[in-house]
Amino acid sequence: MNDFLGYVTRSTGIVATLLMLASLAWGLLFSARETGTRLRPAWWLDLHKGLGGLAMVFTGIHLVTAFADTDLGISLATVFVPGAAGYESTAFTWGVLAFYGLAIVVFSSWPKLLFRTRRTWRAVHLLSVPATVLACVHAYQLGSDAGTPAFRVVLVLAVAAVMYPLAFRVINVVAKTRQAPTRS
Ligand code: HEM
Numbered sequence: 001m002n003d004f005l006g007y008v009t010r011s012t013g014i015v016a017t018l019l020m021l022a023s024l025a026w027g028l029l030f031s032a033r034e035t036g037t038r039l040r041p042a043w044w045l046d047l048h049k050g051l052g053g054l055a056m057v058f059t060g061i062h063l064v065t066a067f068a069d070t071d072l073g074i075s076l077a078t079v080f081v082p083g084a085a086g087y088e089s090t091a092f093t094w095g096v097l098a099f100y101g102l103a104i105v106v107f108s109s110w111p112k113l114l115f116r117t118r119r120t121w122r123a124v125h126l127l128s129v130p131a132t133v134l135a136c137v138h139a140y141q142l143g144s145d146a147g148t149p150a151f152r153v154v155l156v157l158a159v160a161a162v163m164y165p166l167a168f169r170v171i172n173v174v175a176k177t178r179q180a181p182t183r184s
């Protein structure tokens, strides 16, 4: 049984990380209005929300199976309290912080936007960037598959693919700030 739970923990962790990276890329492309003309912006936004929601679901399964796998000896405190793990504690801490970051991003946006001003909501939503970075570090430090070439290649390619939307969005924000009328 524990073997099965171990495989589910590993596979759901990998899928959740890839979904977070994909959701990040889609969100950045949508907000930068870099979605081309072939597909409607609403399609990109819906896909972004779907990817984000699925990332939350897979992370939930990942936590439950990691806790249920008695070989790992993970306590509830390890799952919910950053720094509570006795061994490999920093890797767990990054995972817990990534989980909270993801949960805040998702549940401040769904089923409805929690904040009155778009500005505050966006500031909170951008927690998604450090949360995704922490998820990747957690995976790299703790995963049984982390040492394998396939894992490294997939992680490096996925992170590299997010760099284009990220750079594009940063350039887009800088350009908008410069264009904004200045008060004299
Ligand atoms: C399922 C819940 C989610 C909903 C409902 C949601 C909703 C949105 C919306 C409406 C936007 C567009 C904002 C705009 O420019 O008008 C957006 C952008 C964005 N989202 Fe999400 N999102 C969700 C989950 C996620 C997740 C899980 C991540 C990443 C881990 C993420 C990362 C982003 C990023 C980086 C942007 C671009 C923000 C910017 O550059 O200003 N979102 N999201």
Ligand code: HEM
Residues within 6 Å of the ligand: 006, 009, 010, 011, 012, 013, 014, 015, 016, 017, 020, 059, 062, 063, 066, 067, 072, 074, 078, 079, 092, 095, 096, 097, 098, 099, 102, 135, 138, 139, 140, 142, 143, 144, 145, 146, 151
């Ligand atoms: C957003 C949150 C999280 C994401 C995306 C995530 C993702 C991952 C990934 C990709 C792996 C590597 C799997 C492998 O290749 O072996 C992993 C490993 C692991 N994670 Fe997480 N994780 C998160 C949070 C947590 C939390 C809060 C815990 C605390 C219980 C946890 C427990 C574990 C364990 C025990 C492993 C090692 C599994 C093994 O190799 O046997 N994760 N995680």
